[in-house]
Amino acid sequence: MYEKTLVLGLYSITPVHAGSGAELSVVDLPIQRERHTGFPTIWGQSLKGALRSAFEREGKNKGVIYSIFGPDTDKASEHAGAISVGDARILLFPVRSARGVFAYVTCPMVLKRFRRDMEFAGRNDIANFEVPSVEDKEAVVPQGSILTINRNNETLVVLEDLLLTAKENELSQIINAIEKIIPDGVDDLGKRLVVVSDNVFTAFVKFSTEILARIAIDQSRGTVKEGGLWYEEFLPADTLLYSIIAISKPKGGSLNDAEAVKSELQGFLESKTYLQVGGDETVGKGFMKIKVL
């Protein structure tokens, strides 16, 4: 059984394409999403692969890698790795705002899941916040928000094309909880946070991801190759996700107990601060700032 856990905060600093490959969507290359909610996600297997490749690129000791992640593919049947990497779940999604440039948007359902997941990880210090309720036409913002607009005695928040009525609320508990998993250098959460209804949040994560057209050029003609135009979906920069890594006693390799695995992993991730996840690395995509605790 799992003896230890680590919580991983992932903040995208460039657009991320963790591709699904199996979905028929309106774009050619959609991103991974949860089936039942439609929320963007990064599957545990993708994340584990990204972590392993970061370890291997750093030239880490093979015995340590085998203990944590399991043996190389050709020897996969020998023993399993000591960690179980959970799917990265969305916590904050960036949305264009008429005032304050952009907002970090979240919703009650996402916050409740975050609380439940932190309880599962044994982090009751993070899971101690109240979740506000919010109607479809409302936006809950903390005092001092830079997103609000006053018009005809009404306070509004305009996100993408949606006009929402602003409701000020004490969100400091939530801000404190989220700040614990935000990587260093992201310090404007309190000014940009907004809680919208589950429905509105769903619409944003479905319709406000980045869609880019990409082409391949036929060098002999200088024009687009046959079949060389495709549309690709990205999770935008400034998205915050989190994942839980559960750690058990190693079954092979050179590490002896879960504590050793935890400290190797934590030490490595703390030294890294950046992780490359998903496709399109060579066109600058998939860079995430990480925090581990």
Next chain:
Amino acid sequence: MDIRTLEQQRAEFAYNKVLEVSKKSEDIQKKYRSYVRSAPTLILTNGLGQTLAFYLSKIGNSDGNYEKIDPGNLEKADQKAHAYLYKHIAEWLDKKIIHSENPIEYYIRASSTEVLMMTEEVIALLKWMRRFADAMLKGDERGEG
């Protein structure tokens, strides 16, 4: 009562419309296919209202009567293809959500939650349109695969 799933109804509608276009000239088929492929990206990036207005500008119907666009009366293949696509989207919205023949006029008056519903419905329809257009229409030799 119609007990088929919404997806089946969208598929039927998209299939019939694309089948209709497949009987037009090769030029119109190529253009229509390419516009259908880029439509979701246009909508997701610029919004439904902007996209519909863009199609109208491409159709260039100077008498301003957007309820009675007749692709047959237009001159160029790209005008016709845009007109077909606009009409198909408008017809589906009329049927399923807005019960009005003029989506632009409806869009202007709609609440933001209604706009979300319209957008969601058009995207869901375009998923089918794209599949059928890829399968049934002539494609451009270069570019769109």
